[in-house]
Amino acid sequence: MASAATGVPVREPLVADGVLRFLDVGDVRLESGFTLPDVTLGFETWGTLNSAGSNAVLIEHALTADSHVATGTSRDSATGWWDGLVGPGKAIDPSRWFIVAANMIGGCYGSTGPGSTAADGRPWGSRFPEVSIRDSVVAETRLADLLGVSRWHAVVGGSMGAMRALEWSVLEPSRVGHVVVLASSAYSTAEQIGWAQAQLLAIRQDPSFQGGDYYQTGRTPDAGLGLARRIAHITYRCESELSARFGNEAQQPPRSDAPSRFQVESYLDHQAGKLVARFDANSYIALTQALMGHDVRRGRGTLREALGSTEAQATVIAVDSDRLYPAALSAELAAAWADPVDVHTIRSAAGHDGFLLETDQLGAILGGSVFA
Amino acid sequence: MASAATGVPVREPLVADGVLRFLDVGDVRLESGFTLPDVTLGFETWGTLNSAGSNAVLIEHALTADSHVATGTSRDSATGWWDGLVGPGKAIDPSRWFIVAANMIGGCYGSTGPGSTAADGRPWGSRFPEVSIRDSVVAETRLADLLGVSRWHAVVGGSMGAMRALEWSVLEPSRVGHVVVLASSAYSTAEQIGWAQAQLLAIRQDPSFQGGDYYQTGRTPDAGLGLARRIAHITYRCESELSARFGNEAQQPPRSDAPSRFQVESYLDHQAGKLVARFDANSYIALTQALMGHDVRRGRGTLREALGSTEAQATVIAVDSDRLYPAALSAELAAAWADPVDVHTIRSAAGHDGFLLETDQLGAILGGSVFA
Structure with a gap:
């Protein structure tokens, strides 16, 4: 411009x-x-x-x-x-x-x-x-x-x-x-730094992260970024609200051949998917490190x-x-x-x-x- | 016997x-x-x-x-x-x-x-x-x-x-x-289930997990299990204790060519390493699912x-x-x-x-x- x-x-x-x-x-x-x-x-x-x-x-x-x-x-x-x-x-x-x-x-x-x-x-x-x-x-x-x-x-x-x-x-x-x-x-605080560390690891441990040089490779660390967001999202809310909204209701009746799924899991999946669609994993790391410091x-x-x-x-x-x-x-x-x-x-x-x-x-x- | x-x-x-x-x-x-x-x-x-x-x-x-x-x-x-x-x-x-x-x-x-x-x-x-x-x-x-x-x-x-x-x-x-x-x-509760889900994903998203069939492959999902433990460990403690023990003290002086490291990160790394050395990732999943249910x-x-x-x-x-x-x-x-x-x-x-x-x-x- x-x-x-x-x-x-x-x-x-x-x-x-x-x-x-x-x-x-x-x-x-x-x-x-x-x-x-x-x-x-x-x-x-x-x-x-x-x-x-x-x-x-x-x-x-x-x-x-x-x-x-x-x-x-x-x-x-x-x-x-x-x-x-x-x-x-x-x-x-x-x-x-x-x-x-x-x-x-x-x-x-x-x-x-x-x-x-x-x-x-x-x-x-x-x-x-x-x-x-x-x-x-x-x-x-x-x-x-x-x-x-x-x-x-x-x-x-x-x-x-x-x-x-x-x-x-x-x-x-x-x-x-x-x-x-x-x-x-x-x-x-120490706790905030601890939560942040877990989020950074979630991204860095995704093999698609490739040490941060994933641009132009056709792969992005969506799974890692999604996990980071799930961790963060729980810290952004509180226990009583999650209990009131989701309790421990199953998302679907448990079957003997499939692991149980809970409504709160579906909710967190949704939060993860929304962030992954709009945010870059390296930026998540850069800004989280700024937050930690x-x-x-x-x-x-x-x-x-x-x-x-x-x-x-x-x-x-x-x-x-x-x-x-x-x-x-x-x-x-x-x-x-x-x-x-x-x-x-x-x-x-x-x-x-x-x-x-x-x-x-x-x-x-x-x-x-x-x-x- | x-x-x-x-x-x-x-x-x-x-x-x-x-x-x-x-x-x-x-x-x-x-x-x-x-x-x-x-x-x-x-x-x-x-x-x-x-x-x-x-x-x-x-x-x-x-x-x-x-x-x-x-x-x-x-x-x-x-x-x-x-x-x-x-x-x-x-x-x-x-x-x-x-x-x-x-x-x-x-x-x-x-x-x-x-x-x-x-x-x-x-x-x-x-x-x-x-x-x-x-x-x-x-x-x-x-x-x-x-x-x-x-x-x-x-x-x-x-x-x-x-x-x-x-x-x-x-x-x-x-x-x-x-x-x-x-x-x-x-x-x-919903929150406990949410934290558990994050821990299960941390393990399952580790490529060494291999869908759970990692025995006898020479690889184990240590990074994923370690991340699960970090998440869990923070939930096991409380903010005031972590602050009193670690604050936001740096583990070493930040340098321009290396990311900052905080004492609480070193502590959580240690907790992760201890668990990885003594626990099986599939067992962690099995017991965590029992807990969720x-x-x-x-x-x-x-x-x-x-x-x-x-x-x-x-x-x-x-x-x-x-x-x-x-x-x-x-x-x-x-x-x-x-x-x-x-x-x-x-x-x-x-x-x-x-x-x-x-x-x-x-x-x-x-x-x-x-x-x-």
């Missing part, structure tokens, strides 16, 4: 809301020391930046989500993953706010990742470097520059998106007015010291049934903020995924504060 | 305590309708059955444990997995009780399983039938007959062992005086109706930090007992594995009641 090549701020001409676009943000020196050349970010916007530049909102997606936060204005625009919170008449309304969402480095939705073409004309594959939460934020600062956003009214994210929001507030304290940290934590304290002392430079007003929100990011992690973060804040709690039967589902409660919290 | 061939009660000569022995318990018609021929049970005993036959105790092992509940009396006997509860001076003392433990059908510790030789001289492998909790109990009733035990003073189990204890009290109400159900449930209600109406025939005095014990068998499942079982009983709660930082670790608390509960 012309704008990508020239790097000129792209405020005109207006394109439809919720359409994936691309910008070249240049070389990015990664936390690891590796320089990732010619980084492209895939991103979408909704609404218009006002002349004061005071209405910009950055919404950060979670692990396997993307920049399509809300349904766009073109006729065939797909449903957004946060339509209950972002859209006309919602808490974050494009008629009032200029909303931006970018895809993470390492992902497979238009930003540079393992499936992108490297300088030698071949896909990065196994050669793709380890990328961190902070690396994506650095790339997003370039995107903000190119979009003409000098300061975000708010940076909002749930789960892994909240990790980037948090890093924004630390890396660029003068550019973030509010930070909304939802269903997340200041650092990854999340720690806002790294190189910055204690949590309180790490947060000491932030100027953003924090809104910390936990989901009561979340066992992957238990509410205690939100409490720890909120208490360590330079000016300690309360934790809002949203009620959900669904566990961690409540951050995606309980948009009415989220809207009530955010509509009455950050976006009042 | 001679005793196995003749099926005569084996009360003399005395062998050392805690030594693995074998008995042929004949053909077992399984719940599925399949008849498993010539079933052998591997078992161990401690102490001596008294002349009144009133001091027999059956201890049921969990998923990957075995009949070696306690250290034996021979000089080189290995440490037992419940030495804190069973042994000289402990709550269940072999000087007073005749203690029996048998290995499950489908396992790999001496009872007939997928690695056993079928009638055609080849290992059962993929042909091994689906076996249930109840099937193992039926085989154990034969073992009790052969050992001359007409009635157990108590049948005691934790986790999957408690499922067999519970089925004993329902299938053979007149033969069970006390039943101790520890860290378990009346039926498997656990439901004391199956074919018996409501939970209260299913338990209506029991005559045993129940002792139900939950571990406060157990998220795999949450205390609510113990409460549900206890409340449905013919004569409802209270739930004892043991405190543990370790999650589900508290049932193996907190032997002092267990001993205090059981020593003051069932084994007073």
Whole structure:
């Protein structure tokens, strides 16, 4: 795209809301020391930046989500993953706010990742470097520059998106007015790392993975990625919800010559199949590794010291049934903020995924504060 | 063994305590309708059955444990997995009780399983039938007959062992005086089934699994079994304990050319390696499927109706930090007992594995009641 090549701020001409676009943000020196050349970010916007530049909102997606936060204005625009919170008449309304969402480095939705073409004309594959939460934020600062956003009214994210929001507030304290940290934590815990390791192994142990260089071989590690998703999906929900929905009902009457099948197995198969159809296994690994390495304290002392430079007003929100990011992690973060804040709690039967589902409660919290 | 061939009660000569022995318990018609021929049970005993036959105790092992509940009396006997509860001076003392433990059908510790030789001289492998909790109990009733035990003073189990204890009290109400159900449930929940499915897939997707017929091929699905164990192990512990032990400390400083390694990953690798060295993947599948199918209600109406025939005095014990068998499942079982009983709660930082670790608390509960 012309704008990508020239790097000129792209405020005109207006394109439809919720359409994936691309910008070249240049070389990015990664936390690891590796320089990732010619980084492209895939991103979408909704609404218009006002002349004061005071209405910009950055919404950060979670692990396997993307920049399509809300349904766009073109006729065939797909449903957004946060339509209950972002859209006309919602808490974050494009008629009032200029909303931006970018895809993470390492992902497979238009930003540079393992499936992108490297300088030698071949896909990065196994050669793709380890990328961190902070690396994506650095790339997003370039995107903000190119979009003409000098300061975000708010940076909002749930789960892994909240990790980037948090890093924004630390890396660029003068550019973030509010930070909304939802269903997340200041650092990854041992248990989260353990679950992540199991998911990485599930993919790497699939023979079709071929060490990560499966592009153009005609085989992809679908079975491994599907298993990774099953593991993850259980951690995203909670026991009581799964019991209420599926119990231990058999999918079909057990026969003596076939193993029993349970309804919850069919459900998890379905979740696995959906992800495999839309996500790249190498990207799953790259982003999961970024998740494992999340720690806002790294190189910055204690949590309180790490947060000491932030100027953003924090809104910390936990989901009561979340066992992957238990509410205690939100409490720890909120208490360590330079000016300690309360934790809002949203009620959900669904566990961690409540951050995606309980948009009415989220809207009530955010509509009455950050976006009042 | 001679005793196995003749099926005569084996009360003399005395062998050392805690030594693995074998008995042929004949053909077992399984719940599925399949008849498993010539079933052998591997078992161990401690102490001596008294002349009144009133001091027999059956201890049921969990998923990957075995009949070696306690250290034996021979000089080189290995440490037992419940030495804190069973042994000289402990709550269940072999000087007073005749203690029996048998290995499950489908396992790999001496009872007939997928690695056993079928009638055609080849290992059962993929042909091994689906076996249930109840099937193992039926085989154990034969073992009790052969050992001359007409009635157990108590049948005691934790986790999957408690499922067999519970089925004993329902299938053979007149033969069970006390039943101790520890860290378990009346039926498997959707979440437990979901975790089990992930573990089965981890094994089956390992190319060395070869559909289950890997014996004599020179390859075994170690990677898949190791992944299954990692998943299981996280569910056996709890978030706070893993955080306290490992946090998100790196195993080694991250380098730009190598992925980060965390201490908890090394710990889980170690747990995986230990299991792979001692357990058969097909047995892991067979027993996990039995676990998935656990439901004391199956074919018996409501939970209260299913338990209506029991005559045993129940002792139900939950571990406060157990998220795999949450205390609510113990409460549900206890409340449905013919004569409802209270739930004892043991405190543990370790999650589900508290049932193996907190032997002092267990001993205090059981020593003051069932084994007073």
